[in-house]
Each structure stands twice: as C-alpha cells, then as structure tokens.
Amino acid sequence: MDYSAIFSYMYTEIALVGVTVLALIYDLMAGERGRRHFHSFVCTLMVLFIAGTVVPWHKEAGEIFGGMYVYTPVHGIVKSILATGTLLVFLQAEPWLRREDTRFKRGEFYVLILSTLLGMDFMISAGHFMMFFIGMELASVPMACLVAFDKYKDNSAEAGAKYILSALFASGLMLYGISFLYGTTGTLYFDDMTSRIDGSALQILAMAFFFTGLGFKISLVPFHLWTADTYQGAPTPVTSYLSVISKAAAAFALMVVLIKVFAPMTEYWQALLYIVIVLSITVANLFAIRQKNLKRFLAFSSISQAGYIMLAVISGTPYGMTSLIFYVLVYMVANLAAFGVIATVEQNSGGKVSMDDYNGLYRTNPKLAVIMTLAMFSLAGIPPFAGFFSKFFIFAAAFEQGFHVLVFIALINTVISLYYYLLVVKAMFINPNDSPIAAFKSDGSTRLSLLLCLAGILVLGVVSSVFDGINLYTFGL
C-alpha cells in the first residue's frame, strides 16, 4: 500500500492529531510558570493549523483505505471553517479557563474540544458507515464530558446526564437503521450502497432511523428536547461550541449522506425533511419568544436556524451545498459574537445570563451592546449584514427546486424570529434599569474574538468572492 497517499489526503486529521498531542504533552510537562502561556501556545498552534489547511491541498477528489475515507476539496473547506470556529471558541473561553476553579482543568478542555473536532472531521470525510459512526461517536462522547465540565455545579451535571443519555439513545436508533441498510444491501460503503438501494419499505424505515441519529446532533424539532437544557446547563464556551461547530459538522455530513447514499430515495427523504423543517422553524420560534434566560433563548434560536440550514439540504443541488456552507460560516460568526458577549458579561458580572439583567446594558457597556445588536440583526437576516445574504441563498436554493410553499413558511417565520431577536435589543437599549450591569473591560482575548466575529458579520455578506470561492469547489460534489 502506498502510504504517501494517506499523508497527502488525510493532512487535516493528521495535523489535528499533532495539535492535540502537543497540547497534551504541554499540559503534562509545563510547570506552573509555563502554564500561564498555555492559552497562547494552543491558539498559536491552531492558527498554524488553519493557515496550513485553509486552502485545499488537492484540486481533485481522492480516496484512501479502499474508499473508507473520501477527500474532496469542499471537505477541506468545511473542515477549515470548523477549525476557525474552534479557534474563536478558544479565544472566548480564556477568561473562564483562567478562573480559580477551572484553571487546573485547562488542558482537559483543549484536548477534549480538539478530539471532538477530529471526530467531526472524520465524520465529514467518511465513505463508509463504520467510519461515519466512529467519527460521530468521537464527536459526541468527549462532548458529554465537556457539558458536565463544571463538576460541582448541579446544572452542569444535569445537563451532562441529559446530553449523554439522549446521545446514546439517538446513536442506538441510528445504528439500528444502519443494520437494516446492511441487511438489505450487503455493503456499508457509501458508493456501493447507492447502486443497491431500491427504496423498499425496510430501507425507508432504515433511512428514517438513520435520520434520527443525525437529527439529534443537529437538534431538529422532534429530536430537540435535550437542546435547551443542555445549552443552559453547560459552561458558556462549551455551549457556543455545541451550538455552532457540532451542528455545522452534522448538517454537512447529513447532506453528503442524503445526496450520495440515499440518492435513489430522494422523494422519501425530501418528504421527511419537509415536515421536519416546518416543525423545527415554527416550534422553535414559538418557544424562543417565551424564554428569559439568554442561553436558553439562543438554544431555541439555534434550533430554528438548524431548520433554515435544512432548507439547503432539501434542495440537494451543488448550489444548495454552497449556500449551506456559506450559511454555516455566517451563522458561526453571528452566533459566536452573541455567545462571546454573553460569556464575557457572565464572567464579569458574577454569572448574570437572564434577559432582564441586560436591561440598560447600552448605558454601561455600549460596545458590547452594539456587537450583540449586530449579531442579533445578522441572525434575524436584516439586509446590510451577512445573515441576510446567507438566508437569501438558502431560500433561493430551495425555491429553485420547487419548494415554494416551504420557502413561504420559512419567510413568515423569519418575521416572527425578528420579533424575539429584537426583544434582546430592546432590553439593552430601551428598557429602563436602576442598577444595570456595571461597566467593565473585557480581556484582550475576548476582544480579539469579538472583533473577528464583527468583521465576519459586516464583511462576509458584502464580499461576494467568499460565496464564489466556495462555489468553485462544490461543483460536481
């Protein structure tokens, strides 16, 4: 076997393993003095990693291990988007990690997050259901540890239990579906399976079970019940990671599997997705209106955003793939900006995350209030910001394929979502408050990440070369 092919196609994963191992060794070897530079050490490694992998190494697709691992340039792009999001989360996590009660666990945080990222990369590049399953579990088992990271907090423990039990249940159902796919086709390779799927009743059942497993990870509506509790209970940096990176990776993987493997059953999974999209967007919007805790509020907002992402999946075209990646990128910067503000306010005000606490934030911390407002505008899809363009492309992709009613329902829901996003803005700018959160100065690391997110919100939509650049690679899929 030619080993050079492994290094040349699997470069992202191998580099990521390298980063993880270096972080682990640093955690073991560095003394009390060296530990103070741990944060900059890991962030530098991540920057080098992203710089080395951001441009796909190969222009054409390739596969190794007999087709178990598939490389296409678009996979490389998605992976570098995920890695960038992880770097932003690291930057935002710094003040929380520096605290007295979490300082000694800093190394664990980095290593666990990097191993979930590795799992997601394998899940995206899988060409075989075993690879897919291992990648997905590698992404979700360390995630449960991260959710329960604040060991002595009841909420964190409760969130961890809810997450791991739902994750186990969902992966059990998914495996059950895969077992029937294997029984009816006799193969687990994506390529071989496509030609042997005939749309029998058992295979439709298997596809629905399989969809459950990924629907859980993306937290679409019938499978969303863990989301709000887990998001609220988990430490804020973990929540932001969970709401963006994990969701984006699973959405992309779902699209690849549905298009590649279940191509002969397109009408069935489109019917399934249709119902799920309408439910996700509507139910999550209605629940988001009544939330008072900002993390819970963003949890429901992220469920409804996941519904929008599925609009790109239902189109099933290369154009839909481009708009999915672009949407994920824009959603990432906007959501991480919102979570960055929440995290820094929580750290500097003694754990305030309720919407009422934000009353009058504009008077004391105008910059943070403005960033939060722009993030909300982008999430709602108000024109000059990136969120508008990403929503536009998504709607166009679904409309093109004839889902007119669906796009109309989604549009109505965009208006509803505008209402609750503006509730946050209203709290910060208009609601009177006698004792608003005192003025504070965020640390440099958080500022840097917020600045990057802000630049993303303002620039990504206007600079059309981003969308075109992604579009170059999705062609042919």
Next chain:
Amino acid sequence: MVQMEYYLIVSTIMMFIGIYGFLTRRNLLAMLISVELILNSVDINFVVFNRFLFPGQLEGFFFSLFAIGISAAETAVAIAIIINIYRNMKNIQVKNLDKMKW
C-alpha cells in the same frame, strides 16, 4: 439450523424493550441499561445479517465489534456523569433533574 427470522425476532423484541425502558424508567442507571439493550440488539442484527445473508464477507462482524467497543466507552462516560450527579444530589432519580425546564 435455526432460521434467521428467529434471531431477528429476538433482536427486535430487545430493541423495543430498550425503547420502552428508556421512556418509562425513572432511574438513570435503569435508563442506561435500557439503552445498552438497544445497542446489543443492533449487534445481534449485524452479526445475523452477516452470517446468514452475506457469509462471504466480514463487514457486519467488524461493525458489531466496533459498536461494542464504542458503546463501552459511551457507557463509561455516562456512568462517570451519573456518579457525579450522585455526588451532587445524593441520588440518581430522574425527578431530581428538574432544575431546568421549558
């Protein structure tokens, strides 16, 4: 030789006992055991399909081996979290996990 259908009946029954248990049990460990039933029924499915329908290959056997290994890792994490809950709340009943709702 025992027919394939009998194995599949056993695995299906195990699967749905697992789902029923997961939805009705009020103890975290019992819920975990129910999930394990689901995962084991999947392993039976894979092995049976491989043995009866596709005897020339080993994909199903390997998948079930990996599934067993990974479910062991998941169970270890789940039990660690349950122990943590026990330390915080002094019992592992689901009704105590109601600090966050709606």
